[in-house]
């Protein structure tokens with residue numbers, strides 16, 4: 001299950017980040033997920049609830065923001081969004097190999113309580 005391994009690596013990132021910022025209990029996490037990562041948000045949330053048990057991220061709310069796949073055509077210098085997995089320039093029909101975004105799984109913010 002794709003989302004389960006993702007949720008596990010996410011916990012690893014969160015625990016490290018929280019420790020760096022003195023957070024003892026994570027309440028809310030904002031994530032950016034590229035469309036190419038093919039994550040089902042409900043499924044990721046479900047897996048996250050499973051793997052976060054007994055960690056400092058237990059009960060944290062995930063806010064998932066989808067990032068569209070954006071590509072650039074070298075031939076006509078057009079930047080455009082990829083839709084329906086068509087990796088081709090809509091203007092000159094050149095195949096596209098350069099993707100500017102769409103693969104990311106990144107944590108953009110963590111809210112929580114510090115131990116003070």
Ligand SMILES: [Zn+2]
Nearest residue numbers: 073076089092
């Ligand atoms: Zn083009």
